[in-house]
Amino acid sequence: RTLAKQVTLQECVGKGRYGEVWRGVWYADSVAVKISFSREEAAWRRETELYSTVMLRHDNILAYIGSDMTSKNGCTQLWLITHYHPLGSLYDHLNRTALTRQQMLRLCLSAVNGLLHLHTEIHGTQGKPAIAHRDIKSKNILVRVNGECCIADLGLAVTRGAQGEPCGGAPPAHRQGTRRYMSPEVLDESINLRSFDAFRACDVYALALVLWEACRRTGRCARDYRPPYHELAPSDPSCEDMRKIVCVEGARPVPSDDDHPTMVAMMKLMKECWHQNPSVRLPALRIKKTLMKLAENEHVDM
Numbered sequence: 001r002t003l004a005k006q007v008t009l010q011e012c013v014g015k016g017r018y019g020e021v022w023r024g025v026w027y028a029d030s031v032a033v034k035i036s037f038s039r040e041e042a043a044w045r046r047e048t049e050l051y052s053t054v055m056l057r058h059d060n061i062l063a064y065i066g067s068d069m070t071s072k073n074g075c076t077q078l079w080l081i082t083h084y085h086p087l088g089s090l091y092d093h094l095n096r097t098a099l100t101r102q103q104m105l106r107l108c109l110s111a112v113n114g115l116l117h118l119h120t121e122i123h124g125t126q127g128k129p130a131i132a133h134r135d136i137k138s139k140n141i142l143v144r145v146n147g148e149c150c151i152a153d154l155g156l157a158v159t160r161g162a163q164g165e166p167c168g169g170a171p172p173a174h175r176q177g178t179r180r181y182m183s184p185e186v187l188d189e190s191i192n193l194r195s196f197d198a199f200r201a202c203d204v205y206a207l208a209l210v211l212w213e214a215c216r217r218t219g220r221c222a223r224d225y226r227p228p229y230h231e232l233a234p235s236d237p238s239c240e241d242m243r244k245i246v247c248v249e250g251a252r253p254v255p256s257d258d259d260h261p262t263m264v265a266m267m268k269l270m271k272e273c274w275h276q277n278p279s280v281r282l283p284a285l286r287i288k289k290t291l292m293k294l295a296e297n298e299h300v301d302m
């Protein structure tokens, strides 16, 4: 029996343009099954290819079990089967609960740790190429029961080639990813599409927006959940909407007015990471070190 036939679907836990995510049972384990529509075949193939060829076993990357292609009443179903996380995405979690500074730091540090693992080339037999995610957002980050995050959805990821060029994935020519999280250089199409490093800088910009989403729900000044650019962009914004906001006006999310040193440091970190100029943004390793210092000050055990 193929993998899909060994899984019993129990309940739908997510629905989107991509398809659906179900909680399933595979022998004794709970699994997540992302069922994509056939128009998403390229992303499904890319995610399957990456998980199958690159050792991507890391606490802060969604753990892969397998992929399968089945047909249900004549319709092709693309399955991606992974570990299941009952708390759902960071987006769900932030909508559901406010955070202490310790919880926020644990979530942010583990998310950066996952992105750093993707961004870092590892040499040797168990090695991996540098990978840029290209669709970082709070809906693509899952919350583990231990309070850490793991990064999901590698359907748009690119790896670094021998000459520093981006490899794999759909031709990066036309804009991909989630428009609300697109960096200024993607929105005004000034990005150098032949440079892998340019895509890493886009991940850092999007991550900064996620840090802002988490900080908005943190501490004594915690406010209701809002997506980035909620007061400027309509729901389902166009690239043109976002270009006017992010490139022309140079607007960015409004920092929290919490003057606690940790929150002040978080705001400074975000501003560097969502900078208009990609080369000013910090590399993931620097972001991690800054967050580790803040976590240490707050006695967060990582």
Ligand SMILES: Nc1cccc(Nc2ncnc3[nH]ccc(=O)c23)c1
Residues within 6 Å of the ligand: 013, 014, 021, 032, 033, 034, 062, 080, 081, 082, 083, 084, 085, 086, 087, 088, 089, 142, 152, 153, 154
């Ligand atoms: N990209 C991708 C691929 C496969 C599954 C997912 N989603 C999930 N994975 C694991 N636990 C979950 N728990 C709740 C909602 C979810 O959406 C979920 C995302």
